[in-house]
Amino acid sequence: MNGSPSPVLVLPGWQNSDAAHWQTRWEQRHGYRRVEQGDWHWPRRGDWMARLEEVLLAAPQPCWLVAHSLGCQLVAAWAAHTRNADRVRGALLVGPPNTEREDMPPQLHSWRPVVRQRLPFPATVVISTDDPYCAAQRAGAMAQDWGATLVVAGALGHLNSESGLGDWDVGHQLLIALRTA
Known part of the structure; x- marks a missing residue:
């Protein structure tokens, strides 16, 4: 690559990523930029897509x-x-939720159905075997549909602040591997 390295954009999930979340820590540690959404509590798929665009x-x-x-x-989506x-070189996708589940809160109903088209850029999907928001088999099927490399991180919950990942250096190494592939 010529010039400066491509920027990294951080895309938190519903209700944003708190101070202890690895995404926030990566922003502080590596200078990545968060894409701020207009409404973190009642996310509308179309609004979030427009903001990313x-x-x-x-x-x-x-x-x-x-x-x-x-x-x-x-x-x-x-x-x-x-x-x-x-405009995207690749994506690290961590802990995708199954928004089609019956027990998903009404705030997430606009995220149905889950978009299953192959991604037009390289991607790695990282999942946990005990994610409360998506069964590992379902997450693996999403990764396959998206044409992404699947990484099973073990039993780490939703791979969020409650998972106690800290700076999550293992995850950052996955991003580096994706960027240098």
């Missing part, structure tokens, strides 16, 4: 995406509808 088009060069939870569904997929 806006940020990507304003970026000086194509970006890498680091998504957690609903941010994974955002990447899949955006990629299926945009004409600007070339």
Whole structure:
């Protein structure tokens, strides 16, 4: 690559990522930029997609995406509808939720159905074997549909603050591997 490395955009999930979340820590530690959404509590898929499009088009060069939870569904939905997929070099998708489950809160109903189209850029999906928001088999099927490499991280819950991952250096190594592949 010539010039400066491509920027990394952080895409939190529903209710945003708190101070202890690995995404927030990566922003502070590595200088990545969070895509702020207009409404973290009642996320509308179309609004979140429009915001991601806006940020990507304003970026000086194509970006890498680091998504957690609903941010994974955002990447899949955006990629299926945009004409600007070339603005993304690749994506690390961590803990995708199954928004089609019957017990999902009403705030997430606009995220149905889950977009299952192949992603037009390289991606790695990281899942946990005991994620309360998506069974490992279902998450694995999403990764396959998206054409992504699947990494099973073990029993780490939703791979969020409650998982106690800290800076989650293992996850960051997955991003580095994706960026250098």
